[in-house]
Amino acid sequence: MPISASSEAPPLTVHDLRLVYGRGRDATTVLDVPALSIAAGAQLSVSGPSGSGKTSLLHVLTGIERPTTGLICWGSVDLATLGEGARDAWRRRNVGLVFQDFHLAPQLSALENVLLPLRFDHWRLGAAQRDRAQDLLDAVGLAEPKRRAGVLSRGEQQRVAIARALIRDPRILAADEPTASLDAENRAVVADLLLAAARRSGATLLVVTHDAALLGRLGSVIRIANGSVAPVEAAA
């Protein structure tokens, strides 16, 4: 598994995507996306009221959840046709994820948290991999990589989470409300870090957020209401 610079991000094409929970009369349409197209390396946000399906859209686009019908093509890969194991493997190779509540392993050091995704397919990690993790922590401005994640401040934890998302050089960087549980100062820092990381690697950046400052800095906005997304074409 290469950990050096990744190849170019694939473009995304979505057609007739529907995510429906339940069956028959109890069926609820959670997502309805007739068409969505995102150019490689685009930076865009997903915005809408709570419960409108923002997170579901992110889950479907990153292969965490499989749509009921439709087409989700990242380059030549149609996530809608892949089984769970194949989607996990695809996500491992292509996606870096950042969550609202960081979700670090509190007993592991910051450095070990960053290295964790590499452990999914490596028994021993080499010096190059450790250096890379250290570089990422330096880049996000974390001074003490040996400290346990559980004792870091919230802002520091989110920086570690960003470094973890970047360790496998993802071609798609996805974040779900990455600034929602941070104070104003850290919101700005985290936004800077995500944008800079995506720009530097050429990754496509998808951010679910209702943080106005962050929204303003991203190129396009996917607006979602009641699960319905108006047709969007986002350029890089």
Place this chain on the structure above:
Amino acid sequence: MNPFPLIGAELRRSWPGALALFAVMAFAIAMGVTVIAQERALRQGSARAADDFDLLIGAPGSETQLVLTGVYLQESALPLMPDTVWSELARRNGVTWAAPLVFGDTWRGRPVIGTTADFVTRGGKRTPEAGRLFQADHEAVVGSDVPLAIGAGVVTSHGHSRDDGRALPGEARHEGHELIVVGRMPRTGTPYDRAILAPIEAVWEAHGLARGRPDRDARIGPPWPEATGDAPVIVVKAASVADAYRLRAAFRGGRTMAVFPAEVLVQLYGALADVKAVMAAMALATQALVFVSVLVCVFALASARRRDIAVLRAIGAPRAFVFAVVWLGVCLLVCAAALAGIAMGYVATAGASALLSERFGFMLNARIGPDEWAMTALAAVLGALLALVPAAAAYRGSVVTGLRGG
């Protein structure tokens, strides 16, 4: 993949629970180990103590009591045999050596046994570790655990005496029949290590019984030309197995009974095995209960961690990795508990063996044998198999639900 850093972190994170699970599992395994090891130590120790006693001849009565008194020096009033039994035995072929034993006297709580040089040396096979054998009827040799120096004088008492040496009311001290310690026997790991061995003539004389020779003849030991006192037990070492069976047949029925201690022990072990079976079943039931509780705890823990597991999956962990984190975590705990259980079981067995050695007089060797290892391995394998259930549940859980809940 390498789930171990994460497993270590999870164990550290929930260490009080993990420690409690470890402790109950280790304790349950230790119980099982102790039951098995203790029963074997008791069986082997008692069998070893009876090794030198091929055949016991006694007056009709309880065979078990004859063995308990003759081999294990348990106090009891055995019926006595007249000296004609000894004379008859002396005429028989196939006897390598034989010796009468008389009991009843003590010194500070330790048994004083009247016998012959043949018994002390097991027909010449053992020699004193210090000093020499008794050669006159005022001399004695002591077992390795008797706190008497060579040259010390001993005044024995009839019946049980107190540890301070003063006679209890109604018991007679054999004043005027002092024994001098002339030798000390090597350690045997049998109740005889606590005994004082005196010439049988000394005991007969102290009780006013005939000593087998005219008074002017100071020699001791058989053959005895004249009448002697009675004896409750004769120990016989037969020249061959066939001789042993022939001798047993000759002295069985009528005025005497003849007993292979090994046979009596087999009966006792039968009873012991029943007790062991009950205790082993209880230990097994405890283990089963413990493992089920551990399973429930692991399940509860895994459900509490549903979100962590979902996050792992979301950031790309293969299912096998998630499975390994849960399963190997429990396996590590189980294996550590198994090893600790063996160690605790060994310590418990050693402690119990020391206490029981003191109590029974024969050596109990605390040892962990293949049965204990097998039982522990079985427990570990069962634990590992049970842990598959929560691991499979974590493996199958939905990522979306996990990310939402928790």
